[in-house]
Amino acid sequence: xxxxxAARLGGRIGHFSIDGVRLxxxxxxxxxxxxxxxxxxxxxxxxxxxxxPHGSCRLCVVRSNGRHLAACTTPxxxxxxxxxxxxxxxxxxxxxxxxxxxxxxxxxxxxxxSGACQxxxxxxxxGMLAPELTYFYPQxxxxxxxxxxxxxxxxxxxxxxxxxxxxxxxxxNVFSIADRGIHAHLQINSSTGKLRDSxxxxxxxxxxxxxxxxxxxxxxxxNIPIGKRPxxxxxxxxxxxxxxxxxxx
Amino acid sequence: MNAGYLGLPTVVNNVESFVAAAMIxxxxxxxxxxxxTETSTGTKLLSISGDCAKPGVYEYxxxxxxxxxxxxxGADDPQMVQVAGAAGTxxxxxxxxxxISFDDVATGGSFMIFDRSRDLPEIIGNFIAFFVHxxxxxxxxxxxxxxxxxxxxxxxxxxxxxxLDLEKMQQIGTLMKVTSHCGLGATAPNALLDSLKNFPxxxxxxxxxxxxxxxxxLEDALQEARTLADSGAKS
Numbered sequence: 446x447x448x449x450x451a452a453r454l455g456g457r458i459g460h461f462s463i464d465g466v467r468l469x470x471x472x473x474x475x476x477x478x479x480x481x482x483x484x485x486x487x488x489x490x491x492x493x494x495x496x497x498p499h500g501s502c503r504l505c506v507v508r509s510n511g512r513h514l515a516a517c518t519t520p521x522x523x524x525x526x527x528x529x530x531x532x533x534x535x536x537x538x539x540x541x542x543x544x545x546x547x548x549x550x551x552x553x554x555x556x557x558x559s560g561a562c563q564x565x566x567x568x569x570x571x572g573m574l575a576p577e578l579t580y581f582y583p584q585x586x587x588x589x590x591x592x593x594x595x596x597x598x599x600x601x602x603x604x605x606x607x608x609x610x611x612x613x614x615x616x617x618n619v620f621s622i623a624d625r626g627i628h629a630h631l632q633i634n635s636s637t638g639k640l641r642d643s644x645x646x647x648x649x650x651x652x653x654x655x656x657x658x659x660x661x662x663x664x665x666x667x668n669i670p671i672g673k674r675p676x677x678x679x680x681x682x683x684x685x686x687x688x689x690x691x692x693x694x
Numbered sequence: 695m696n697a698g699y700l701g702l703p704t705v706v707n708n709v710e711s712f713v714a715a716a717m718i719x720x721x722x723x724x725x726x727x728x729x730x731t732e733t734s735t736g737t738k739l740l741s742i743s744g745d746c747a748k749p750g751v752y753e754y755x756x757x758x759x760x761x762x763x764x765x766x767x768g769a770d771d772p773q774m775v776q777v778a779g780a781a782g783t784x785x786x787x788x789x790x791x792x793x794i795s796f797d798d799v800a801t802g803g804s805f806m807i808f809d810r811s812r813d814l815p816e817i818i819g820n821f822i823a824f825f826v827h828x829x830x831x832x833x834x835x836x837x838x839x840x841x842x843x844x845x846x847x848x849x850x851x852x853x854x855x856x857x858l859d860l861e862k863m864q865q866i867g868t869l870m871k872v873t874s875h876c877g878l879g880a881t882a883p884n885a886l887l888d889s890l891k892n893f894p895x896x897x898x899x900x901x902x903x904x905x906x907x908x909x910x911x912l913e914d915a916l917q918e919a920r921t922l923a924d925s926g927a928k929s
Binding site: 500501502503504506513515537540541545547548577578579580581602603622624625626627628629 | 827828830831832835837838840842865869872873875909
């Protein structure tokens with residue numbers, strides 16, 4: 446990034462490196478935030494620069510000083526040497542992605558989000574082929590009660606971006622995670638548990654941050670035909686996150 | 695809890711640490727340093743349980759071998775010792791000369807003895823199930839990994855596993871160790887990983903083949919569809 450611009454934003458400027466490339470950072474910035482500003486792609490799903498980092502998907506795992514760290518929650522530090530695009534880390538990211546794919550029910554060819562789905566795009570980027578892990582085939586439901594927004598729980602990966610967006614950007618509290626362990630699931634904070642009885646509106650940020658096809662604004666599913674969608678054109682490292690494309694879809 | 699005593703930084707230690715601190719005040723640092731090893735000074739309280747004649751709380755200087763401890767508490771026929779709890783270290787007979795210390799077998803004090811009458815796979819299965827239950831579900835590797843290990847392990851117990859399943863369990867466990875958000879996920883696969891390393895024959899003996907074996911039984915998987923088809927045909 447432009448150092449003069451960084452200086453205007455305040456904070457001392459330091460330098461660290463990712464895979465041997467020297468990058469600037471402002472004091473207090475995470476490895477992920479500094480990398481993103483510099484245009485260096487680190488795979489991620491639960492990270493969105495607009496919201497408090499979460500560190501739960503673990504896809505942004507990097508190595509430094511012999512330790513594995515989440516780039517989205519670890520502050521950059523002067524002289525820090527970070528490894529990101531190594532065979533070992535890409536292999537581990539593929540395994541984490543496989544875990545997410547087998548945990549839910551992700552049927553890309555039948556999903557209206559295909560081609561504009563961050564989970565799918567990151568899997569392509571990391572070179573994931575078929576999941577080799579045991580499928581869970583969980584019994585999950587679809588909530589089509591809301592006139593403008595649908596939720597398909599089969600595709601939820603528990604990144605909590607909708608939870609955070611609703612609280613931090615919309616000033617509402619529409620979503621939360623219920624239960625724990627492998628039973629953890631997204632729930633709607635409404636008297637019936639249905640989306641129609643919640644405060645969610647289609648103009649809310651929370652309706653446009655889902656990295657998968659779990660939360661979908663209705664009635665525009667195929668406005669952009671398959672083949673012309675963001676990740677049909679470019680890999681995610683160049684096309685950017687789903688949330689960046691939501692506005693235009 | 696968001697603040698310490700009177701709103702100030704506060705140390706919270708366990709009783710064992712307070713006892714050690716009080717004894718050092720009374721007897722002096724040289725007395726304390728005279729026991730244990732150079733890098734693990736002092737003594738350790740062990741809560742010894744399981745298959746032994748004399749279970750109880752024992753105090754040992756750091757550097758004491760597991761074999762000595764087993765002899766003292768009357769463990770006649772030990773097969774395995776689980777040191778430091780479910781997330782700790784699983785020690786087999788070939789490692790009984792290893793010692794309790796920060797550099798070798800670290801422990802918070804739990805010391806569970808299992809003799810040769812015990813079914814090791816059942817014990818390991820219990821540890822795996824414990825962590826499936828304990829995982830909070832926040833991060834991917836621990837939330838999904840604990841259950842994936844359980845699925846693979848159950849496949850092994852039912853006699854349908856191949857060598858690939860052992861490799862996959864090793865791979866999933868290693869991933870959990872390095873990528874989990876907290877210490878629970880990072881230590882959840884320990885018992886399984888230790889047992890793969892220390893008791894390889896236990897696993898080899900249970901393999902259905904060295905080739906690939908599917909995760910499901912074809913006949914069982916088809917049963918639901920067959921039942922539906924049959925009931926549809928009759929109506």
